[in-house]
Amino acid sequence: MSGARQLSRRESGCPSSVDDVTGGEVAENGILEVGNLRKEFGGLMALDDVSFDVKRGEILSIIGPNGAGKTTIFNLISGVLPTTRGEIRFEGGVINGLKPHVIAGLGVSRTFQNLQIFNNMTVVENVMVGRHLRSGYGMISAGLRLPGGQREENEIVKQALEHLAFVGLDSMADMGASSLPFGQQRLLEIARAMATEPTLLMLDEPGAGLNRPEKEALDDLVHRIRDRGVTVLLVEHDMAFVMGIAERIIVLDYGEKIAEGTPGEIQADPKVIAAYLGDEEIRLT
Amino acid sequence: MRTEGWKRHQTSIGIGVLAIVVLVLGWIEMAEPMGLDFSDLTGGIVTFDTMVRVGILTIVVVGLNLLMGHAGQISLGQAGFYAIGAYVSAIMTTRAANRGINVLFPGAIPKDWWWWPWLMIFAGMVVTGGVAYLIGKPILSLRGHYLAMGTLGVGLIIFVLFREGSTFTGAFDGIASVPRLSIGSFEIWPRDRYYFLVWAVALGIMWLSLNIVDSRVGRALRAIEGSEVAANTIGVDIDKFKLQVFVLSTVYASIGGSLYAHYQTLVNPAPFGFVGSLDLVIMAALGGLASVWGAPFGVGIIYAIKEILRARLHQVLHGAGGEHEIIVFGLLLVLIMIFMPQGLSFGVTKAFGWLRTRGVLRRGGGGEEMESQVEQAA
Numbered sequence: 001m002s003g004a005r006q007l008s009r010r011e012s013g014c015p016s017s018v019d020d021v022t023g024g025e026v027a028e029n030g031i032l033e034v035g036n037l038r039k040e041f042g043g044l045m046a047l048d049d050v051s052f053d054v055k056r057g058e059i060l061s062i063i064g065p066n067g068a069g070k071t072t073i074f075n076l077i078s079g080v081l082p083t084t085r086g087e088i089r090f091e092g093g094v095i096n097g098l099k100p101h102v103i104a105g106l107g108v109s110r111t112f113q114n115l116q117i118f119n120n121m122t123v124v125e126n127v128m129v130g131r132h133l134r135s136g137y138g139m140i141s142a143g144l145r146l147p148g149g150q151r152e153e154n155e156i157v158k159q160a161l162e163h164l165a166f167v168g169l170d171s172m173a174d175m176g177a178s179s180l181p182f183g184q185q186r187l188l189e190i191a192r193a194m195a196t197e198p199t200l201l202m203l204d205e206p207g208a209g210l211n212r213p214e215k216e217a218l219d220d221l222v223h224r225i226r227d228r229g230v231t232v233l234l235v236e237h238d239m240a241f242v243m244g245i246a247e248r249i250i251v252l253d254y255g256e257k258i259a260e261g262t263p264g265e266i267q268a269d270p271k272v273i274a275a276y277l278g279d280e281e282i283r284l285t
Numbered sequence: 286m287r288t289e290g291w292k293r294h295q296t297s298i299g300i301g302v303l304a305i306v307v308l309v310l311g312w313i314e315m316a317e318p319m320g321l322d323f324s325d326l327t328g329g330i331v332t333f334d335t336m337v338r339v340g341i342l343t344i345v346v347v348g349l350n351l352l353m354g355h356a357g358q359i360s361l362g363q364a365g366f367y368a369i370g371a372y373v374s375a376i377m378t379t380r381a382a383n384r385g386i387n388v389l390f391p392g393a394i395p396k397d398w399w400w401w402p403w404l405m406i407f408a409g410m411v412v413t414g415g416v417a418y419l420i421g422k423p424i425l426s427l428r429g430h431y432l433a434m435g436t437l438g439v440g441l442i443i444f445v446l447f448r449e450g451s452t453f454t455g456a457f458d459g460i461a462s463v464p465r466l467s468i469g470s471f472e473i474w475p476r477d478r479y480y481f482l483v484w485a486v487a488l489g490i491m492w493l494s495l496n497i498v499d500s501r502v503g504r505a506l507r508a509i510e511g512s513e514v515a516a517n518t519i520g521v522d523i524d525k526f527k528l529q530v531f532v533l534s535t536v537y538a539s540i541g542g543s544l545y546a547h548y549q550t551l552v553n554p555a556p557f558g559f560v561g562s563l564d565l566v567i568m569a570a571l572g573g574l575a576s577v578w579g580a581p582f583g584v585g586i587i588y589a590i591k592e593i594l595r596a597r598l599h600q601v602l603h604g605a606g607g608e609h610e611i612i613v614f615g616l617l618l619v620l621i622m623i624f625m626p627q628g629l630s631f632g633v634t635k636a637f638g639w640l641r642t643r644g645v646l647r648r649g650g651g652g653e654e655m656e657s658q659v660e661q662a663a
Contacts, residue, residue, distance in 0.1 A: 078518045079518070080514055080517070080518060099517075099522075100514075100517040100518045101517055101518075101519075101520045101521055101522045101523070103518075104517075104518055104519055104520035105520055109518070109519065110518055112514075112515065116511075116512040116514060116515035117511070117512075117515075118507060118508050118511030118512060118515065118516075119511055120507050120510060120511050120575070121504065121507055121508075121511065125504055125507075128501075128504055129504050129505065129508045129516065129519055129521065130519055130520075131501075132501060132504070132505055132508075132519065132520050132521050133519070133520035135501055137500075137501055138501075138502060139497060139502045139529055139533065142496055142497045142500030142501060142502045142503065143493040143494070143496050143497045143500075144493070144496070145496050149500065149501075152501070153500065153501065156501065192519060193519070196519055196520055
């Protein structure tokens with residue numbers, strides 16, 4: 001599996017590891033290190049010197065009230081927004097400042113809180129876009145249907161269907177993506193992200209809008225993703241869901257990290273309780 | 286099932302059907318069965334000359350389909366790139382060949398070098414693509430209305446350059462006596478021969494474009510239209526693909542322009558202004574912005590309307606002539622956008638789909654509007 005991944009990455013002409021881009025050294029355990037990350041929007045401080053590490057193979061959750069800066073962290077890591085200050089290291093190399101598609105090529109993939117499904121395509125085509133990075137044929141090969149491109153195309157379809165099967169959407173492959181129910185669109189985003197063969201998958205509120213059985217299925221899916229060797233970083237604000245799924249939790253409030261620890265530690269932390277229940281006195285002091 | 290690849294055959298079958306239609310129409314014109322030629326079929330309103338022009342503009346409009354319909358990037362300056370192709374062909378096969386190059390290097394381009402115009406069609410593609418590449422880099426970072434304004438400006442600048450190019454471009458009078466194309470001693474003229482050439486190119490370009498749409502590249506383009514941020518974070522280099530499709534669409538425009546130059550044998554600035562660009566957008570929108578198949582029909586219907594107006598408008602509006610057609614086109618664009626935002630081809634597909642499934646299957650945005658419209662019609 002990993003051998004095949006290495007091969008396909010080399011074929012696609014993407015940097016095969018972050019070292020090619022940054023020449024950095026790979027940290028012992030951490031796959032992602034975020035150091036003193038700051039993001040200002042005009043005068044508004046969205047993130048204020050947030051630091052944390054993500055360990056290889058763990059399920060780490062970032063929680064916090066609305067507006068705490070959770071999604072902003074994802075946008076900075078995935079390169080959608082530039083950082084104001086601070087450093088993001090992936091596999092030991094600095095990635096802030098790189099373009100989103102380059103970061104994706106290194107093995108970081110994500111989903112979106114407000115779904116970003118390609119509504120103008122079928123379900124399977126959405127996932128086939130996820131194979132973009134792991135394939136390389138271009139416009140001329142496509143236009144003239146050269147055999148090399150056709151071979152790659154067959155491989156893309158095959159892989160996309162496998163990723164659809166992984167999330168349980170293979171029977172809907174040829175439906176229009178926009179005709180899927182909401183919960184399945186969430187799964188489609190995950191399949192599309194997984195199709196890029198990430199080593200770090202960032203899920204932005206994957207449980208939002210899902211009902212209880214759907215959340216249980218999602219819980220199972222996240223564990224299966226981790227079992228494939230993918231590190232999972234997820235933003236969520238359904239506490240019950242997070243406590244069941246995450247091995248470690250980081251709590252943000254007003255752009256600052258106020259706590260970090262296991263679910264048990266977080267549930268007992270007075271600062272976290274204050275942030276969630278809105279204790280005005282504590283906040284003012 | 287799409288994933289089993291039958292759609293690939295669908296493309297070839299569709300192109301094959303269109304090719305047969307083209308052949309039949311050409312045969313009617315050449316053989317005149319029962320003494321009827323092509324224009325008799327349309328009551329004398331649509332002439333065979335129109336069919337050639339429809340083919341030429343289909344080539345240009347397919348480029349706009351890819352750019353606007355699939356990648357979601359608007360161009361209101363496409364006639365400018367159409368002009369570059371036309372002018373490169375016209376200049377290089379007349380003045381440059383006769384005076385410029387042959388003065389500097391006497392006899393460098395002998396009269397019987399039949400392939401020189403073909404080479405210059407290629408040169409036009411390279412020049413147009415190069416210009417588009419240089420312009421595209423900065424301009425494609427604009428979005429929405431700003432991109433519309435930017436491309437509008439580019440189109441106007443190109444138009445003005447050709448109009449004010451004095452003796453080099455012939456200014457208002459343009460360049461006359463552009464030679465006909467030929468292969469060896471076989472001249473691609475009279476008109477019916479040229480008709481087959483133009484439509485062979487047009488169908489070839491449609492086939493090429495349909496293949497691109499249904500490929501890794503086409504999906505990347507559609508992903509950009511669907512959600513730029515999702516496309517980008519999934520690994521699509523959006524700047525690169527926007528630029529690629531922009532250059533490709535202008536190269537198509539250039540091919541169309543060159544074929545126009547060798548057909549008309551006279552190139553002047555008139556068809557290449559803002560109205561020219563607007564016409565192209567209307568044709569693309571009418572056929573269906575995201576539908577390569579819609580292109581020949583969008584162009585054909587606009588031309589039919591033009592000819593009908595030219596022939597009949599003065600009977601309705603006293604003193605009105607062809608120049609008033611733009612009023613009707615403006616109205617048409619408004620109506621398309623209101624009632625058929627995805628164009629004719631999708632309107633037709635939609636109607637069939639609705640009849641078959643009674644509104645169970647839906648596809649993409651605007652589906653509901655389309656359905657209610659079909660309901661009203663039914």
